[in-house]
Amino acid sequence: MIASLNRLVDLVEDDLTEELDVVSVAASLGTTEYHLRRLFSSLAGMPLSEYVRRRRMTVAAAEVVSGSGDLLGIAVRHGYGSTEAFGRAFRSVHGIGPGQARRDGGPLRTQPRLRFRLTVEGADPMDVRIVTRPAFRLAGHAARVPLVHHGVNPAIAQHVGSLPPQEHLRLKALGDTEPRGLLAVSTDLDPDRREGTELTYLHGVAVTDAAEVPDDLDLVPVEAGSWAVFRAAGPYPDTLQAVWAATATEWFPSNPWRLRPGPEVVAVVDRADDFSTATVELWLPVEAG
Missing domain, CATH: 3.20.80.10 (Regulatory factor, effector binding domain)
Structure with missing residues (x-):
């Protein structure tokens, strides 16, 4: 299961701009969407959808601050149809809008890429x-x-x-x-x-x-x-x-x-x-x- 979760993280990272087809991903990993979502949220401490949003806005923030292109172009590249929708998503993660982030350089909240590891404990039998x-x-x-x-x-x-x-x-x-x-x-x-x-x-x-x-x-x-x-x-x-x-x-x-x-x-x-x-x-x- 740990390997499946890490593969899921890899697939999220492969294309942050597209909606993740969790049903197909789960089937390819030999499990179910229900189990995959439940285990992810329990181990990561956040829902899968929240992790994807945070990672997407972490990558987008780097583009915003670096000045690489106008805000509409960045919004479209990250799957948003307008600067308003992109701004709302950006603000929900970073606490400030993309315009302020570009002007002041931050503050920004970064979501590191997750990596699941199995820690061998088992001192207390269940x-x-x-x-x-x-x-x-x-x-x-x-x-x-x-x-x-x-x-x-x-x-x-x-x-x-x-x-x-x-x-x-x-x-x-x-x-x-x-x-x-x-x-x-x-x-x-x-x-x-x-x-x-x-x-x-x-x-x-x-x-x-x-x-x-x-x-x-x-x-x-x-x-x-x-x-x-x-x-x-x-x-x-x-x-x-x-x-x-x-x-x-x-x-x-x-x-x-x-x-x-x-x-x-x-x-x-x-x-x-x-x-x-x-x-x-x-x-x-x-x-x-």
Whole structure:
């Protein structure tokens, strides 16, 4: 997978002025767009689209400052149809417009070319199992919330906190299949995992087709397939977020599995009364790579 990511970076660099056909690139590398985007954003710390934009504006800035041609010509060479569109993209990266950059020489924000390397760690073995599940459903209360990479997500906390205590008991009684217990479900996520983009969050349980689901609950159908189940315990939600990061940096690069589209599910196996610590299982939909 590391080699595939470095090849992706090479292809980005080969033609920064053209839109990258990620679907075709992924197919040529023997993987999927979904997996490639997810691993890139997790390891690079930014979405692929953001990296391309930063690299494009880094190269363009050198041309602007050197005075090589008029601004319209530079804009067109970098895939923009007008100086206005180019100026907006330039300013979003560098914080100043191309005219000021040419006049004052900066300040400019440079995005170095990425190079991925696999660091051999593995001092702490990961508790993971692969399970194959038939199709099932997720039933509960859904809401659209912004993606937050670190710490507590206020929108999710407000959503779950608004439910009366008896509703949690009702949901737990409804669940009749794995993953067991009350679940935190994230689905419909942005492919690049950009912070602040919206996702659908569902607080609920897993149910079979035989379960009678009340009309006041939202339903998310889940296709049959394999799941990588990561188990961890510690401060919540920090431990969960650390495990998520470790799946990208350690587990996927060294195992013959890749992510497939589907909901990400967190099952709370055990927790402190104040939820400061918890034992959780992170369920990620996977397929053989």
